[in-house]
Amino acid sequence: xxxxxxxxxxxxxxxxxxxxxxxxxxxxxxxxxxxxxxxxxxxxxxxxxxxxxxxxxxxxxxxxxxxxxxxxxxxxxxxxxxxxxxxxxxxxxxxxxxxxxxxxxxxxxxxxxxxxxxxxxxxxxxxxxxxxxxxxxxxxxxxxxxxxxxxx
DNA sequence: GCCAACGTTGGC
DNA sequence: GCCAACGTTGGC
Numbered sequence: 161x162x163x164x165x166x167x168x169x170x171x172x173x174x175x176x177x178x179x180x181x182x183x184x185x186x187x188x189x190x191x192x193x194x195x196x197x198x199x200x201x202x203x204x205x206x207x208x209x210x211x212x213x214x215x216x217x218x219x220x221x222x223x224x225x226x227x228x229x230x231x232x233x234x235x236x237x238x239x240x241x242x243x244x245x246x247x248x249x250x251x252x253x254x255x256x257x258x259x260x261x262x263x264x265x266x267x268x269x270x271x272x273x274x275x276x277x278x279x280x281x282x283x284x285x286x287x288x289x290x291x292x293x294x295x296x297x298x299x300x301x302x303x304x305x306x307x308x309x310x311x312x
Numbered sequence: 313g314c315c316a317a318c319g320t321t322g323g324c
Numbered sequence: 325g326c327c328a329a330c331g332t333t334g335g336c
Contacts, residue, residue, distance in 0.1 A: 173334090195319075218334050276335080294317035296333050 166205060167307040168230070169213040169290060170264065171298045179214050179226035179269050187231050187265040190299075191239045192247040194259065198299035203234040203260040205301070212264060213302065213310055215290070216273070223275035224310050231265035274310045284309050 170190065172178065182188060193199055207230060214226040236257035239247035252258040279285050289300040 171334090197319095222335070294333095296318060298333090 166207065166210045167212075167302040167304055168201070168206065168210055169215055169224070169300050169302055170228070171215045171217045173218045174216045174225075175219070178216065179228075179266075182214065182226070182228060182264065182266045183269060185266070187263055189238075190261045190264050191237050193237070193261060193298055194247065194249070195296075195298060198297055199260055201299050201301060202262050206230045206234065206262050208232060211267075211307060213307065221273065221275055223273040223277075223279070224270065225273045226269040227267040228264045229267050230262050232263035234260045234262050237261045279310075282309060 174180075177188070190202070193202065210230040212228040212230060213224045214228050216222060216225050236254070237247070237259040239245040240249040240252040240257065240259045241254060242248055243250075247259075249258055276290075279288065280291060285291060285306060288302070288306050289295055289297065
């Protein structure tokens, strides 16, 4: 049976990595996610080609600034093995990695961002994980409807 | 810079 | 296995 398509949202602080950086790079390894729920999404559910909303957080106007897509299957995050990396995890070994990631590829930058403010006011997005109280997930799933609203 | 909300850690 | 303390996230 055909698996239903999945839609995603990833957060990034634009001062660290923005949609413009992704546009320039075309593709990037989504390193540094150190949250088990987010890891599980990447490791277990993301598939190459899945559409991704690119969200800017901790910036003057938080919101969705672009579209990306999943560009690889999951593989171990190399930064967990690197003692010089801020994401180094001494408990991880190459035989037993802890953290996984996928590659994310640029699709497009939105001419106008869909701001957090706009999303909060859209009744169709009431159940969106992003808008739930206190949510801090950096990788989250979306329904097709939630993905499509930001396209209109 | 503040602070609420959350996840993780570690003592017991 | 509980739960208080702590660190981090992220909007404002």
